[in-house]
Amino acid sequence: MMDEIVTPDELQILLNLADEVRISYPLYRGDLLAALPEGARYRIEMTASREDYHAWLLQFGEIADELPSYSDLLECMLASGIIRYANQEAFDEMLQTYRRLKKDVYFGLDTNVLYHRFVSTNPHISPSSCILVNTVSDEIAFAVNRRYSAQKIAEITAYAPEQAAIIGELENKRTKKSRKAAYLAMREYRAIRDRAIEITAPAAHSHRREENDLTIVRALRAFEDERYALPVLLTADTYMADICDAEGLEYFLFERPYEIRVTSCRAGEFVRLLFNLAAVFGVVRCNDVHIFGEYGGKGSSLEDLKLRFSGGGLHEAFGRELKICRRLTALGIER
Known part of the structure; x- marks a missing residue:
C-alpha cells in the first residue's frame, strides 16, 4: 500500500488517469455512481438508488447512523453545485x-x-x-x-472485520455529524x-x-x-x-429534491463532489484508490486528503504527474 497526501484540486490528476470513474464505499457492496469524461464535463450514472442505501444500512444495526445514507449523498451533490433545490x-x-x-x-x-x-x-x-x-x-x-472513541471504532469494525484497516483510520477522528x-x-x-x-x-x-x-x-x-x-x-x-x-x-x-436526477456536470463540480464524498463519508473508493477525508495523523487543515494506492503502476504515474503540477504551481504556471 502506498499513500499520498493531496489537496482537493489535485484530485483532478487522479481523475485524468482513468478512462472511467467508479465511486464506491468500502463497507457497501456495489458502486454509488459512475462517471465518464466528456470534454470539460463528466457524464454521470447514479448506480445506487435510495432503496439500495436503505438495504445497505439495514445490515449495520445500531451503527447505521454513522454510515453514508442517500440523504448524505444528496447533500454532497447540493454542496458541489451538481444539483439544485427543487424550487x-x-x-x-x-x-x-x-x-x-x-x-x-x-x-x-x-x-x-x-x-x-x-x-x-x-x-x-x-x-x-x-x-x-x-x-x-x-x-x-x-x-x-465530536470524535470516535476506540470502542465505537471496534463496534463498527465488528460489522465489517475485513475492512478493519480502513475503519481504523477513523479512530479519534470526527463522527459523521462532525x-x-x-x-x-x-x-x-x-x-x-x-x-x-x-x-x-x-x-x-x-x-x-x-x-x-x-x-x-x-x-x-x-x-x-x-x-x-x-x-x-x-x-x-x-x-x-x-x-x-x-x-x-x-x-x-428552499425545497430539497427527493431524488438525485443528474446526467452530467462540469469537471470542477465533479472534483468538488469527490472531495465532499470523501470528507462526509470519511473514505470512498475511486476505482482502485481509497480517498480518505479523515485519517490517522491528519493535521488541522480541512483541505488535506489521503490517497491510498493498491498498485505500484498507478501510484508511479500519479506521483510523476503530481510532481510536475506542483512544480508548475510553485512557478505560478497553470497546467
Missing part, C-alpha cells in the same frame, strides 16, 4: 424582484444553507449581500469536534465570512435548536429595524419558515 427557479425569479426594490436586500443564511454551500455554488449571490448571525457559527462550532459540520458548513462559513456582514444575536447560543432558530430570526428583525434594508432569511427548514411567519420576517424556503 431554485422560483428563487431565481424572486431574486430579480428583490433587485428592483429601492431598499437594499440582504440574505440571512440559516445553518442548513451553509451545509449545502449555497452561496459558493451560486454566482448570482454575492457574499457581500449575506448576513451571518453569530448563532449560526456557534451552532457549527458546537457540532464540529464531518458534515467541518467539511461542508465550516468551509462555507470561512469562504464567505470576510465579505459577509456578521451580526451579534440578542441572546446567547443555546443547545436547543428551537431557541437558536428564534434567536437567528430575531437578530435579523433587529437588523431590519436598525437599517433601511430588507433582510431575507434563506432556509431549507419548514420550522424556521414558521418562525419567520410568526415574527414578520421575509424568508425564502
Whole structure:
C-alpha cells in the first residue's frame, strides 16, 4: 500500500488517469455512481438508488447512523453545485424582484444553507449581500469536534472485520455529524465570512435548536429595524419558515429534491463532489484508490486528503504527474 497526501484540486490528476470513474464505499457492496469524461464535463450514472442505501444500512444495526445514507449523498451533490433545490427557479425569479426594490436586500443564511454551500455554488449571490448571525457559527462550532472513541471504532469494525484497516483510520477522528459540520458548513462559513456582514444575536447560543432558530430570526428583525434594508432569511427548514411567519420576517424556503436526477456536470463540480464524498463519508473508493477525508495523523487543515494506492503502476504515474503540477504551481504556471 502506498499513500499520498493531496489537496482537493489535485484530485483532478487522479481523475485524468482513468478512462472511467467508479465511486464506491468500502463497507457497501456495489458502486454509488459512475462517471465518464466528456470534454470539460463528466457524464454521470447514479448506480445506487435510495432503496439500495436503505438495504445497505439495514445490515449495520445500531451503527447505521454513522454510515453514508442517500440523504448524505444528496447533500454532497447540493454542496458541489451538481444539483439544485427543487424550487431554485422560483428563487431565481424572486431574486430579480428583490433587485428592483429601492431598499437594499440582504440574505440571512440559516445553518442548513451553509451545509449545502449555497452561496459558493451560486454566482448570482454575492457574499457581500449575506448576513451571518453569530448563532449560526456557534451552532457549527458546537457540532464540529465530536470524535470516535476506540470502542465505537471496534463496534463498527465488528460489522465489517475485513475492512478493519480502513475503519481504523477513523479512530479519534470526527463522527459523521462532525464531518458534515467541518467539511461542508465550516468551509462555507470561512469562504464567505470576510465579505459577509456578521451580526451579534440578542441572546446567547443555546443547545436547543428551537431557541437558536428564534434567536437567528430575531437578530435579523433587529437588523431590519436598525437599517433601511430588507433582510431575507434563506432556509431549507419548514420550522424556521414558521418562525419567520410568526415574527414578520421575509424568508425564502428552499425545497430539497427527493431524488438525485443528474446526467452530467462540469469537471470542477465533479472534483468538488469527490472531495465532499470523501470528507462526509470519511473514505470512498475511486476505482482502485481509497480517498480518505479523515485519517490517522491528519493535521488541522480541512483541505488535506489521503490517497491510498493498491498498485505500484498507478501510484508511479500519479506521483510523476503530481510532481510536475506542483512544480508548475510553485512557478505560478497553470497546467
